[in-house]
Amino acid sequence: MHRLAVLTSGGDASGMNAAIRAVVRTAIYMDMEVYGVRQGFAGLIEDNLVQMNAGSVADIIQRGGTILQTSRSDHFKTLEGRQKATRNLINRGIENLVVIGGEGSLRGAYHISRLGINVIGIPATIDNDIVFTRSIGFDTAVNTVLDAINRIRDTASSHGRNFIIEVMGRDCGEVALAAGVAGGAESILIPEIETDINAVIDKINQGSNRGKLHSIIIVAEGVYPPLELRDIIEKRTGHDTRITILGHTQRGGSPTAQDRILASCMGKAAVELIASPKHNQMVASDGKHIFSIPLQEVINGAKTLDLEMFEIARMLSI
Ligand code: F6P
DSSP states (O other): OOEEEEEEESSOOTTHHHHHHHHHHHHHHTTOEEEEETTHHHHHHTTOEEEOOGGGGTTOTTOOSOTTOOOOOSGGGSHHHHHHHHHHHHHTTOOEEEEEEOHHHHHHHHHHHTTTOEEEEEEBOTTOOOTTSOOBTHHHHHHHHHHHHHHHHHHHHHHTOEEEEEEOOTTOOHHHHHHHHHTTOSEEEOTTSOOOHHHHHHHHHHHHHTTOOOOEEEEETTSSOHHHHHHHHHHHHOOOEEEEEOGGGGTOSOOOHHHHHHHHHHHHHHHHHHHSSOOSEEEEEOSSOEEEEEHHHHHHOOOOOOHHHHHHHHHHTO
8 A cells, every 4th residue: 555645845825735635635535545744844854744534634625825834944955854854754654755835845855755755746836936837826826916916006096106016936027927917017027037127117107108197017026126116216207106015915815716726636646646657756737737747857947937928018018
């Protein structure tokens, strides 16, 4: 009989619970024994595991966050920490581990696979920065940002103000770009494209010359300090400009249908991979099909942004 453990790691993403549910229920369906690891890799080092049954994951498909909790573990970054985590699994006779998380977590997953555990990764991060795949949590985060843009537009146009909206994404502009296109932002500043302040100012001035009451500028975190950007915009356009930093509101909330479906399909596929001869894979999706990629290729790859999407945003925001 196969035994497997499942954990969530790194920044939580909406849909992680739906993925845990799918892993646990598929494992039980396939007569496997399944354990949940609390608090990610930190919990694995502490041997903080609990056996799961079908009821352990009841009523969670609609919940954001992760019932298993998560962590960013410095101890796991050391070989000693990873060896301890591996020993705990081996002592329990668990030879398979499903890791649900983002880029750093999949890197951790790869390292532990090198110590003799069969590790299957499921991409889950709002940042959508994992190569070859869409990530669980991205769609929910984009819709949260979109909802904020819609609300901010109401007040922005009422007062005739510009708004800078800072969104998350770590080193990746995916959330900013998707929400910016869907929300009709006038400018989108992302790490993949060099910031052109003159273009931002020109866009605002062109807009106000033809009677536009406000502009929305989406800024991915770390690209430009929002206070500095506000001062420049106010000075060069003469328009009142406010800042909203959406922060961790983007990480919580009930997952969208798209994220729940993606998580359900990926969770099922992860357990099927355990029953197959394919080891140490990441489950991936191109939006249509579910497939798998060796973890090693994932950690050696780098995601590239869809520049055509940036061009669409630029063209449509005249
Ligand atoms: O990776 C997800 C993410 O939300 C990033 O977008 C952000 O930079 C980071 O995590 C914030 O991390 P923390 O919750 O540890 O502050």
